[in-house]
Each structure stands twice: as C-alpha cells, then as structure tokens.
Amino acid sequence: MSGSIDTYVTSVRSEFEETLRRWVEIPTISASPEHRTAIRTCAGAVVDHVRGIGGEAAVIETPGNPVVLAEFRAGPDRPTVSVYNHLDVQPADEPEWRSDPFAMGIRDGVYTGRGTTDDKGPALTALMAARYAAEQRVPVNVRFIWELEEEIGSPHFESFVRANIDALRSDSVVVSDTVWISRSRPAMPCGLRGMLTARILLETGTKDVHSGLTGGAARNPVAELCALAAACCDSKTGEVRIPGFYDDVEPVSAEERDALLKSGFDAEVFRQAHGLRLLRSGDSAELAERIWTRPTFEVHGIVGGYTGPGVKSAIAPRAEAKISMRLVPAQSPARQFESLRRFVGELNPDAAVELDGMLPPYLGPREGPYADAARDAMQHAFGRAPVWVREGGSIGAVLTMNDYLAAPIVFLGLSLPEHGYHAPNEHFDWGQASSGMKMFVRYFENVSRI
Numbered sequence: 001m002s003g004s005i006d007t008y009v010t011s012v013r014s015e016f017e018e019t020l021r022r023w024v025e026i027p028t029i030s031a032s033p034e035h036r037t038a039i040r041t042c043a044g045a046v047v048d049h050v051r052g053i054g055g056e057a058a059v060i061e062t063p064g065n066p067v068v069l070a071e072f073r074a075g076p077d078r079p080t081v082s083v084y085n086h087l088d089v090q091p092a093d094e095p096e097w098r099s100d101p102f103a104m105g106i107r108d109g110v111y112t113g114r115g116t117t118d119d120k121g122p123a124l125t126a127l128m129a130a131r132y133a134a135e136q137r138v139p140v141n142v143r144f145i146w147e148l149e150e151e152i153g154s155p156h157f158e159s160f161v162r163a164n165i166d167a168l169r170s171d172s173v174v175v176s177d178t179v180w181i182s183r184s185r186p187a188m189p190c191g192l193r194g195m196l197t198a199r200i201l202l203e204t205g206t207k208d209v210h211s212g213l214t215g216g217a218a219r220n221p222v223a224e225l226c227a228l229a230a231a232c233c234d235s236k237t238g239e240v241r242i243p244g245f246y247d248d249v250e251p252v253s254a255e256e257r258d259a260l261l262k263s264g265f266d267a268e269v270f271r272q273a274h275g276l277r278l279l280r281s282g283d284s285a286e287l288a289e290r291i292w293t294r295p296t297f298e299v300h301g302i303v304g305g306y307t308g309p310g311v312k313s314a315i316a317p318r319a320e321a322k323i324s325m326r327l328v329p330a331q332s333p334a335r336q337f338e339s340l341r342r343f344v345g346e347l348n349p350d351a352a353v354e355l356d357g358m359l360p361p362y363l364g365p366r367e368g369p370y371a372d373a374a375r376d377a378m379q380h381a382f383g384r385a386p387v388w389v390r391e392g393g394s395i396g397a398v399l400t401m402n403d404y405l406a407a408p409i410v411f412l413g414l415s416l417p418e419h420g421y422h423a424p425n426e427h428f429d430w431g432q433a434s435s436g437m438k439m440f441v442r443y444f445e446n447v448s449r450i
C-alpha cells in the first residue's frame with residue numbers, strides 16, 4: 001500500500017495548498033468578538049469541503065462558538081478514531097509579520113499565515129489522510145472534532161461533549177495540536193501541565209494621594225503586591241515558596257528523564273526560537289525538565305499606579321497582581337489555590353485572592369496497543385521512532401475528552417518549533433504535511449487491526 005499512498009500524497013499537493021489557503025484566509029480569531037462571523041464562515045466552509053470530498057459533516061451549536069463534527073464511516077462494527085483539532089486562531093497583530101497573516105503565502109512548500117501550523121494545517125493533513133483511508137476501504141471510522149474556541153480556553157467544550165456523548169463514542173482519540181522539539185526527531189507528548197490563574201488584589205485607599213503629604217504614612221499597594229509576589233516565588237531560581245506547593249509533585253522516572261534527554265531539546269535553539277535574551281539555566285536537560293516536569297509560579301502583570309512617561313509622585317489606592325501557576329501531575333489546582341489564599345492571607349490579611357481559571361494537569365498512557373500504533377505510525381512516516389516528551393502548556397479539551405470519552409488519547413502533532421506557534425510569521429510546510437498524511441493513514445490502518 002505504501003506505493004499508492006505516495007502517489008496519493010503527490011497528487012493532492014495543490015489541492016492541499018488551495019484548501020489550506022481558503023481556510024487560513026478566514027480570520028477565525030476566537031479572542032475577538034468582531035470575528036464571530038468569520039468563525040461561522042469557516043465552520044460552514046469546512047463542512048462544505050468535507051461533504052465535497054465524500055465525508056459527512058455538520059456544524060454543532062454550543063452556547064459559544066460551534067464545533068464542526070465530520071466523519072468518514074466504514075461501518076458501525078468498525079473501530080472509531082476521533083481526531084481533535086481546532087480551527088480558531090490566535091490574534092495576529094504583532095508588528096513583526098512580514099506579510100498579511102490572513103493572506104496565505106506559498107513559497108517552496110512553506111505556507112505562511114496565522115493558523116497554518118496551529119492548527120488548520122494539521123487538521124487538513126489528517127482530513128486528507130482520512131479520505132485516502134476511506135477510498136482504500138480501511139475498516140475504521142474516522143471522525144473529526146474541530147473546535148473553534150481552543151485559543152480562549154475551550155469554555156464550551158465540556159458541555160458540547162456531554163451533550164453529544166453518544167455521537168462521540170470512540171475507541172481512540174488523536175490530538176493533533178502539539179509541537180515537536182526539533183525537525184530531526186518526531187516527538188510524542190504524554191503529559192501536559194495544568195494551569196491555575198488568579199488575581200491578588202489590594203486596596204489601601206480611595207484615591208491617588210500625594211507622596212509628600214502622605215508618604216511614610218500611607219500604605220503602598222503596588223509595593224505590597226511586589227513583596228507578596230516575591231514571597232511566593234524566588235524570582236532568581238523560580239522556586240515556589242508557598243508551603244506545601246511541591247508536596248504532590250511526582251518524581252520523574254529514570255526512563256522518562258532519559259527520553260527528555262534524547263528529545264533533541266537544545267537550550268540555544270530554544271532561546272533563539274523564543275527570542276529570549278536570558279534563561280534560568282544554559283543546560284538543555286535542566287531546561288527540558290523545568291518546562292515539562294516542574295511546576296511554576298509567574299507574575300504576568302502588576303497593575304496600579306502611574307504608568308505614563310516620567311514619574312508622577314502619587315501613591316495609588318489599589319493594585320492588582322495577575323499570576324498563574326503551571327502545575328504537573330498530581331498537583332490539584334483547587335488545592336494549590338487554597339494554599340495560595342492561605343499563604344497570602346497570613347502575609348497580608350488585607351489582600352484578597354480571586355480565582356480566574358483552573359485546568360488540571362494530564363499524564364497519558366505510554367503503553368498499550370494505541371500508544372504502540374501511534375509510535376509505529378510516526379516511525380513509518382518519518383523514518384525515526386518518536387521520543388516521549390511532555391508539553392509545558394495545557395490543552396483543556398484533552399482533559400474533557402479524557403474524562404468523558406473513556407478512550408486512550410495519543411498525540412500525533414506535526415508542528416515544529418520554527419513554525420512559530422502563536423508567533424508572527426507562523427508557517428507550516430509540505431514536508432510535515434506530506435509525511436503527516438502517511439502517518440495518519442498508517443495510524444488508521446494500525447487501529448483497524450487492533
């Protein structure tokens with residue numbers, strides 16, 4: 001069959017490029033209310049496209065943006081793979097864009113534009129693989145769950161899954177929305193960090209006051225929040241000082257540490273890819289461990305007081321710190337929030353802590369028939385066995401599908417670090433798309449035999 005998949009992939013290249021262009025040129029920015037129409041347009045265009053190539057598809061409403069469900073059916077007695085992607089994108093207002101982010105550029109198999117790699121390119125790659133599998137009568141049902149709210153934290157995905165649980169019954173769930181560590185080595189994440197976001201608020205007055213008339217007597221909420229943040233986390237090492245913070249952190253096994261080392265993670269490549277001038281360590285292994293397996297505490301902003309040019313010598317009446325924690329298995333966001341509230345309350349009883357959002361961490365199976373099938377598919381398509389890594393980020397939909405669909409989840413991502421996830425000049429490439437189609441076809445074939 002490998003001869004015919006090669007022929008297929010070669011023959012669909014211009015179709016892939018034209019379809020991706022149409023999808024990318026619909027600005028599905030979920031964060032901005034002005035783009036609601038674009039979200040709808042995209043859902044409709046994608047449904048039409050799937051129907052046009054022989055699949056079934058429908059737009060499923062939620063209280064927020066809809067979800068597109070598509071399927072190539074082989075029969076009710078066949079196993080079903082559900083492939084998850086998202087078709088909404090990040091905003092693209094960075095000044096560094098060299099071309100219009102919503103007019104896809106094509107040059108030597110490189111596709112530039114917002115959403116090319118995150119996540120429309122991988123979604124279309126999987127779709128074209130599913131069509132081929134259907135044409136070849138591979139005995140497997142392939143379903144697509146395409147969300148349009150992933151970039152804003154999937155606020156309605158759980159209610160969507162609950163409401164459609166029968167239609168979503170799956171033997172295997174594939175998530176294709178992750179990034180390799182380097183082009184030379186496929187990577188398969190088995191874990192995601194969780195997240196907790198919160199605000200610390202402090203009000204010490206009713207209006208700005210003059211620091212000459214009141215300074216020394218008035219309390220300063222901006223400085224007090226700085227002190228609280230410093231008490232929570234050692235800004236030099238990143239070590240979190242909230243009592244009990246590390247109690248539930250599970251040690252990383254020797255096997256997993258070895259896999260992290262082999263992932264091809266390189267401190268210098270990482271530094272340049274993210275435009276970072278300074279890092280907490282120059283050691284690749286230590287950095288990989290920090291990003292994937294250690295929890296964090298970050299201060300994202302302290303709002304309060306005067307931020308215009310020069311200095312205005314007023315003492316602000318209130319301030320707010322915006323903070324987050326990335327959590328690792330088996331830390332509980334609810335428990336961490338309680339610890340934070342208690343700790344802040346002890347240090348500064350006048351400060352209030354308000355919860356903004358929570359997402360638990362995830363650790364998936366690295367063994368079993370579906371993990372083996374995924375590993376084989378990557379090895380077959382890319383010529384190298386994938387390494388197990390973890391993702392430092394969080395994908396809310398994964399937790400939901402893990403809770404409700406009761407099917408093992410594997411991650412078959414195709415994005416590369418240089419593709420610029422959430423960054424200006426985001427791109428995807430034909431190398432990843434063409435081998436990606438082979439990878440998905442092989443995975444569907446493997447699952448049909450389990």
Ligand SMILES: [Zn+2]
Nearest residue numbers: 086118119177
């Ligand atoms: Zn994504």
